[in-house]
Amino acid sequence: MLSGRFPAWVSTKNLNVNLVWNNFMIDSSNSSILPSGLECLQQDTPCFLGQPEYSSFAVDCGGSRSVKSDDKFIYESDGANLQGASYYVTRPVRWGVSNTGKFYMGEPNRSYIIYTTNQFNKTLDSELFQTARTSPSSLRYYGIGLKNGKYIVALKFAEIFPDGQIWQSMGRRIFDIYIQGERKEQDFDIKKYANEKSNTPVERQYFTDVTNNFMEIHLFWAGKGTCCIPT
Incomplete structure (x- = not known):
């Protein structure tokens, strides 16, 4: 964990660095060199510490507009263009998202949001499943x-790699799920929980405690599943 004031190298041109979830001293003298919301x-010292305003939040990952669900x-909506090491906090402040990592052989300015026009079963x-943040x-x-x-944290997934005997069907998303730093799922495979079917939503629910007016939901690739092509 990093603490204190920002080091001088933070403002280096073309540097990609994600500084969330540390303990920096952020004030008017240094906040202008980074996108807003890091504080x-x-x-x-997350925002609203001791002065909470909300009891829930819901996000359509990668969505371009807000959606009222069943x-x-x-x-x-969650349409911010995050790249290899970046973050975004809503205005007004309610939730945030951060990403780290770079796709192997990826295009320099590729979008980390994917779209599909598929209709989903059951x-x-x-619409909630037609966009995703990668x-x-x-x-x-x-x-x-x-x-x-x-x-109760409810996470909804659906595999959009197509079924069938084509090369794209080999794609597999397998990752770990952490809530408040506690691993809830290891090697979670969306398609496995959907009975090996694409375009079939899966919902997982987890119980957790909030003690400092802040919640972290972490999806972490631990080396299994598809790393390159298809993505």
Whole structure:
């Protein structure tokens, strides 16, 4: 963990670095050199610490607009163009997202959001699954300003690699899931939980505690699944 003031190299041209979840001293003298919101993603001093405003948040990963789902939640849009080491915090502040890693043989300015027009089975909310945020290594979502207490975290997935005997069908997304730093799933395989079917939503629910008005949901690639082609 890093702490203190930003080192001089932070403002180096063309440097990609993700500084979330540390303990930096952020004030008007140094906050202008980085995108806004980093002050809300510090481990010991997140925004709204001791003054929570929310009891829930919902995100449509990669979505370009907010979506009201069949469960009556409003899933907020998540269209920020994150690259290899970057983060984004909503305005007004409610949640954030950060990404680290670089795709092997990836295009320098590739989008880390993917889209499909597929319709999904056994759901009235196909739009929620038609966008996704990709990450080659580590993808985190943060709930900011949450009231302390017990929560249920509901994560919804669907495999969009096509079924059938074509090369794209070999793609496999396998990753670990951490909630508040605790590993809830190891080698989670979306398609396995969907009975080996694509375009079939899977929902996983986990219980967790919020104690400092902040929640971290971490999806981490631990070396299994597809790393390169198809992505």
